[in-house]
Amino acid sequence: MRVVIVGYGNIGKAAIDAVLASNDMQLAGVVSRRAESLKEELGKRNIQVVSELDDLDKVDVALLALPTRQVPQAAQQLLQKGISTVDSYDIHGGIADLRKQLDPIAKQSGAVSIISAGWDPGTDSVVRCLMQAMAPKGITYTNFGPGRSMGHSVAAKAVKGVKDALSITIPLGTSIHRRMVYVETEEGADFEQIKQDILADDYFKHDETHVYKVDSVADLNDVGHAVLMERKGVSGNTHNQLFKFQMHINNPALTAQIMVASARAAMKMPSGAYTLIQVPPIYLLEGDQEQLIKQLV
Amino acid sequence: MRVVIVGYGNIGKAAIDAVLASNDMQLAGVVSRRAESLKEELGKRNIQVVSELDDLDKVDVALLALPTRQVPQAAQQLLQKGISTVDSYDIHGGIADLRKQLDPIAKQSGAVSIISAGWDPGTDSVVRCLMQAMAPKGITYTNFGPGRSMGHSVAAKAVKGVKDALSITIPLGTSIHRRMVYVETEEGADFEQIKQDILADDYFKHDETHVYKVDSVADLNDVGHAVLMERKGVSGNTHNQLFKFQMHINNPALTAQIMVASARAAMKMPSGAYTLIQVPPIYLLEGDQEQLIKQLV
Numbered sequence: 001m002r003v004v005i006v007g008y009g010n011i012g013k014a015a016i017d018a019v020l021a022s023n024d025m026q027l028a029g030v031v032s033r034r035a036e037s038l039k040e041e042l043g044k045r046n047i048q049v050v051s052e053l054d055d056l057d058k059v060d061v062a063l064l065a066l067p068t069r070q071v072p073q074a075a076q077q078l079l080q081k082g083i084s085t086v087d088s089y090d091i092h093g094g095i096a097d098l099r100k101q102l103d104p105i106a107k108q109s110g111a112v113s114i115i116s117a118g119w120d121p122g123t124d125s126v127v128r129c130l131m132q133a134m135a136p137k138g139i140t141y142t143n144f145g146p147g148r149s150m151g152h153s154v155a156a157k158a159v160k161g162v163k164d165a166l167s168i169t170i171p172l173g174t175s176i177h178r179r180m181v182y183v184e185t186e187e188g189a190d191f192e193q194i195k196q197d198i199l200a201d202d203y204f205k206h207d208e209t210h211v212y213k214v215d216s217v218a219d220l221n222d223v224g225h226a227v228l229m230e231r232k233g234v235s236g237n238t239h240n241q242l243f244k245f246q247m248h249i250n251n252p253a254l255t256a257q258i259m260v261a262s263a264r265a266a267m268k269m270p271s272g273a274y275t276l277i278q279v280p281p282i283y284l285l286e287g288d289q290e291q292l293i294k295q296l297v
Numbered sequence: 298m299r300v301v302i303v304g305y306g307n308i309g310k311a312a313i314d315a316v317l318a319s320n321d322m323q324l325a326g327v328v329s330r331r332a333e334s335l336k337e338e339l340g341k342r343n344i345q346v347v348s349e350l351d352d353l354d355k356v357d358v359a360l361l362a363l364p365t366r367q368v369p370q371a372a373q374q375l376l377q378k379g380i381s382t383v384d385s386y387d388i389h390g391g392i393a394d395l396r397k398q399l400d401p402i403a404k405q406s407g408a409v410s411i412i413s414a415g416w417d418p419g420t421d422s423v424v425r426c427l428m429q430a431m432a433p434k435g436i437t438y439t440n441f442g443p444g445r446s447m448g449h450s451v452a453a454k455a456v457k458g459v460k461d462a463l464s465i466t467i468p469l470g471t472s473i474h475r476r477m478v479y480v481e482t483e484e485g486a487d488f489e490q491i492k493q494d495i496l497a498d499d500y501f502k503h504d505e506t507h508v509y510k511v512d513s514v515a516d517l518n519d520v521g522h523a524v525l526m527e528r529k530g531v532s533g534n535t536h537n538q539l540f541k542f543q544m545h546i547n548n549p550a551l552t553a554q555i556m557v558a559s560a561r562a563a564m565k566m567p568s569g570a571y572t573l574i575q576v577p578p579i580y581l582l583e584g585d586q587e588q589l590i591k592q593l594v
């Protein structure tokens with residue numbers, strides 16, 4: 001199966017590694033607006049980079065390693081051409097609608113779209129689903145971090161006087177989070193004012209937030225992240241069933257790996273658009289299905 | 298959907314609770330060899346109990362709450378009648394073959410069989426599958442307990458001079474387990490000899506095993522169990538990705554709940570036989586699929 005990666009940011013780069021590590025895939029190439037400037041870097045690794053997908057030979061699945069807001073339009077265009085897509089679209093409130101929008105397009109062209117196929121939304125969603133199947137009544141808490149929140153970092157960076165910003169999410173339990181915000185200020189900016197502006201921002205005002213001034217945000221950068229999901233619930237009429245799922249991971253590497261696993265699933269699903277909880281988990285894996293059943297069940 | 302429970306042991310009893318707690322299911326009744334003697338107990342709860350399935354009105358799915366060795370034959374007979382089945386068959390080495398055996402029978406009669414649908418094999422298998430999708434290279438350790446091992450308890454009970462026995466599995470990490478064996482001896486039996494016989498038994502001789510004499514095994518009985526699954530692996534070419542899944546649960550209540558969730562999935566799958574890793578996780582849940590996607594993804 002021939003896989004193309006659309007986008008060459010953190011996820012796109014990690015997706016190259018994950019495709020090359022898969023024995024059942026061939027990397028068709030990378031599509032990037034910056035194709036010209038990437039030719040040397042990627043050429044050394046024998047990876048083709050183009051600015052338009054049409055410049056590549058036949059492609060089965062495209063991994064959309066794009067900013068999340070660009071995903072819907074890109075997915076639609078590719079599906080219309082009959083190319084299956086995988087993305088890690090992460091605007092939780094928009095996922096169900098995106099799936100409904102892409103589903104008829106995929107069906108019409110006989111393609112498959114697997115959307116929101118990162119770790120949250122994505123594999124975390126599958127674990128939430130499993131936990132609910134095991135204990136239908138109860139509460140699941142998803143606790144993120146410690147790790148960088150892109151959305152919050154961007155919101156802090158947008159505040160007047162901020163040159164660069166990093167917002168770290170700290171889990172306090174029961175889905176409550178602390179925000180640790182590190183800002184590099186512009187020459188002559190008033191840090192106290194910046195701090196007040198961040199604390200008043202919609203992204204931060206509902207959470208415990210601490211703002212610190214640092215010399216270099218770049219020096220603090222670490223793409224590690226973590227999650228702890230916990231459910232206490234009822235199986236039948238038996239209470240106090242306790243479930244926990246935890247991971248500490250390199251964020252772009254995991255996201256890209258899940259997208260690559262989902263590309264494999266896209267080749268096996270009937271045409272249409274799906275979230276990961278609608279995909280048989282075995283489809284995510286490389287190898288003979290009978291052998292996988294023997295090894296994993 | 299009308300569900301029948303075949304068998305009335307620990308799992309069968311818990312399955313009644315789980316079916317009655319499901320809004321999308323109707324309990325068609327219980328099938329048991331002991332139907333006559335159970336009529337009063339179950340009659341009080343308005344639950345029909347029969348010795349032959351044919352004595353019940355139309356049934357969609359049968360939950361096989363039987364000793365694991367009776368499962369293959371029972372499943373085959375029901376599938377031949379066009380009744381879908383769910384079991385928690387737990388002989389790990391036989392699962393792939395059982396599925397292959399039941400698959401054509403289910404297909405021929407337009408029924409569905411979901412096999413080995415407990416927690417291990419079952420939901421643990423799904424978690425192992427997910428962890429492997431997230432980090433294809435690496436090692437997963439499944440650590441059981443503390444909790445009773447049925448197989449080991451039965452093996453200890455079969456030793457000469459043993460009246461009753463309980464073997465508790467204690468996790469020591471990296472899939473290594475300690476066996477804590479509690480025996481009630483028969484009048485005049487030699488405990489030292491019993492201890493040597495247990496330590497030499499195939500079930501125990503490869504593990505660290507401790508044997509204790511107690512006055513009453515029944516007084517120690519607790520159906521709680523636990524598991525800790527851990528994987529350290531590689532996503533793409535990024536090492537040290539860490540995953541952990543843990544639960545502390547009432548064993549029959551959880552097994553029965555997962556079987557009930559799988560009965561729901563059996564109504565949605567195309568005809569054939571499946572293990573849980575082949576089933577879209579969303580099929581396990583009650584409720585509108587679009588709503589579930591909104592809530593869980």
